[in-house]
Amino acid sequence: MTDMSLAPGSTLGIVGGGQLGRMIALAAANYGLKVHVYAPDAASPAFDVAAETTCAAYDDAEALARFAASVDAVTYEFENIPRETADLLARHAPLRPSADALSTTQDRLSEKSFINGLGIATAPFRQVDTPDDLARALEAIGLPAVLKTRRFGYDGKGQRIIRTAEEGDRNAIFAEFGGAPLILEGFVPFEREVSVVAARSPDGSFAAFDLCENEHRDHILALTRVPAPNLSEETARIAVEIARRIAEALDYVGILAVEMFLVRDEAGERLIVNEIAPRVHNSGHWTIEGAVTSQFAQHVRAVCGWPLGDASRVAGASVEMRNLIGDDIDAWQALLAESGAHLHLYGKGDARPGRKMGHVTRVIPAS
Amino acid sequence: MTDMSLAPGSTLGIVGGGQLGRMIALAAANYGLKVHVYAPDAASPAFDVAAETTCAAYDDAEALARFAASVDAVTYEFENIPRETADLLARHAPLRPSADALSTTQDRLSEKSFINGLGIATAPFRQVDTPDDLARALEAIGLPAVLKTRRFGYDGKGQRIIRTAEEGDRNAIFAEFGGAPLILEGFVPFEREVSVVAARSPDGSFAAFDLCENEHRDHILALTRVPAPNLSEETARIAVEIARRIAEALDYVGILAVEMFLVRDEAGERLIVNEIAPRVHNSGHWTIEGAVTSQFAQHVRAVCGWPLGDASRVAGASVEMRNLIGDDIDAWQALLAESGAHLHLYGKGDARPGRKMGHVTRVIPAS
Incomplete structure (x- = not known):
C-alpha cells in the first residue's frame, strides 16, 4: 500500500x-x-x-x-x-492508466513502433500520409494488406483489405479515408487470435489471467474460450511474458489486453502482437464467473493502488463467453432458463445490428 | 414466462x-x-x-x-x-413479496401464529398488551423467557431476557417498552442457529440454497458457514421443506430466509423456527461467490417473474462469510491482500460500533 x-x-x-x-x-x-x-x-x-x-x-x-x-x-x-x-x-x-500509455496505444503507428522497439513481433507496417506513401507501402509489404486509420478504429471500423493490385487506384482508396492519417499493415496468415488480459499496479505487481482464444464474426468478438485449446504451455508462457514486458515498458497501471495472432508454420507456433487495448477488454468478460477475481475488480484494485487479486481460473474449469450482438439479445429468456449460463445485459435500449447488448458466460467444471 | x-x-x-x-x-x-x-x-x-x-x-x-x-x-x-x-x-x-406476506412476517405474533398454523414448531409464546398479560405469560411459559416488541425489532434491538422471578416488577419491565405491543417467548435451549435462504417465483417454482449455520455476537450475525457441519441430511432436507411450506402458504415471491434453532436432545435433532425474513438476508451473502446464482440475482429473477437460477453451491466447495462490523472494516487492506478472500464494502461513511460495514467471503475448494 x-x-x-x-x-x-x-x-x-x-x-x-x-x-x-x-x-x-x-x-x-x-x-x-x-x-x-x-x-x-x-x-x-x-x-x-x-x-x-x-x-x-x-x-x-x-x-x-x-x-x-x-x-x-x-x-x-x-x-x-x-x-x-x-x-x-x-x-x-x-x-490511470497514464496519458503516455494511452497515447502510445491509441495510435496504431506509435503502438506498433513501440512494440517492435521491445523486440516483439508485429505484422509489417508502413506509415501512409499520401497516395504516394500508399503506393510505396504496398510495394514494400505486398498483397494482401490492410489499410487502417491510425486512430479511432474499433470492431473493424476504419479499415479496408486490399487483395489485388487491380483494386482501384491509390488516389481513390486514399480518398475513401477522408485524409485521416493511415497505416498499411501486412496480412498475417494466422491460425487464430489469442489474447492476454493482465493487470499491473503502481508498485509494479503484475497478474495475468489465463490466455484465451477469440473468434470474431464481422470483425466483432463473438466468442472467447479459456483456456485456449491446442496450444503449448511454452506459447502460453511467452504470451504472458509479452504482456508483462509491454506493461512494464508503459509503466502501466490497470488492466490491459494484448491481442495476438497465433501463427503456425514449419518453424512451429509463434505469436505476433496485433494490438494493445489500454483498458478492460471484451475478451476478459469470462473472468466475472471464471476467475477468482474479475477483470473489473482487478482494474479497480490496480487503479486504486490496492493489492492485485488472485487471477487464477476457478477450480480447473473451462470457460466460454459469447457476446450477444444486436438481436442475439432476443434469446434472453432461454438464456435465463439455461442452468449454469450466466447472463449479463448492458441496459442498452436499442438492439441495433452490430451493437453489443450483453454476453453470456458458461463455466464448465472440470470433469 | x-x-x-x-x-x-x-x-x-x-x-x-x-x-x-x-x-x-x-x-x-x-x-x-x-x-x-x-x-x-x-x-x-x-x-x-x-x-x-x-x-x-x-x-x-x-x-x-x-x-x-x-x-x-x-x-x-x-x-x-x-x-x-x-x-x-x-x-x-x-x-413482490406481497403486502400480505410482509404483514404476516413483520409482526412476531402473527408470524408465530402463522407458522404454528402450518404445524411447524416455534418457541412457545404469548401476546403481552398489559402488565397483567406479562404476569400470566411468565406463569404459562416459565423462565427464562424473552420479552420482545412485536414489530420493528432487529439485531437484538427491542428485546429483553427475563431470567429470574426476582428481576424487577412486571409494571416496570412493561414500562421499559413504552407501551409497544409485546410478545413473550419461551427460551429455546438450542445447539446452534441455522437458516434456509430460498426463492419462490410467481409461477410457484421454488429453489433453496444450501442450509447454513450462523453464529451471532452481541445479537448480530458474525459468521455464516455452508454447508452447516455435523447435521444429518434428513435435518437439512426437513429445513428446506419447512421453508418451502412457508413460502407456499404465503404465496411468496422473492427471496425469503427462515431462521431456525437446531435443538439436540434425547429425541435427536429437531428444528424450531425462530423467524422469517421476507427479503434477502445476511446469512445468504455467501451465495455471491459460493453459489452458481447469488441470492441477489435470484431475488431479481423471482420478482421479475423470470426462471429461477441454479441455487447449488459451486463445485463442492465449503464457504464461510464473516460480517465486518464497526471497526472490523479497518482490516480492509489485509483482506484485499488475502488470496481468495472476497471483500465486499457497503460504502457507508461512519463505522459506528454494531454497524454492518461490509463482509468477507472465503470459498474453500473441495480438497
Missing part, C-alpha cells in the same frame, strides 16, 4: 459510459467506492449505476476539469480519448 | 436504501434493469448505484405513489415498512 492508494469511500472517476464503464462501476461499488461517470451521451449505460454523472463532450475543458477535480482518481473505459483530454484530466487527479 | 414478467430495460423499484438494497441494485444492473431506490436517508448506500432515487419518508403518500407509478415492479430490502405503505405501493405496481 502506498500513498498513491485510495481509501474505501473514495470516488473513482470513469471516462466513458458504455458497458465497460458500467461493469467497472459495478465492481467499484462492491468495494464501497463511489463512482463518477463522464460521458457525452445522455443514454450512457454506465450512468445508471453511478453516484455522480457528467454528461459533456470529451473536449469540454471546463467540464473535464470540474469532473477530475471532484474525484480521487480517473480511469477510462476506452482509448479514443484525445491526448489533450488525458493531459487535462491528469492535472487534477491521478490518471 | 408469464405476463407478470418484466422485460430487460424495465425499472425495478426498491424500498429501502441499505446494503441489501445496494446489492439487489447491483444484481439488477447486471441483468440490464434500471433501479429506482426509495429511502428516507439521503446517505443511503443504495442511492449510489441507482438510476433514480427518491429520498422521502415511508409515510409520504404522495412520494410513494409517484415512486411506485414510475417503476414496473416494487420490492423491498427490509420488513419494517408499514402495512399502509405496502398497500399504497401495491395499488400502483406489482409489490
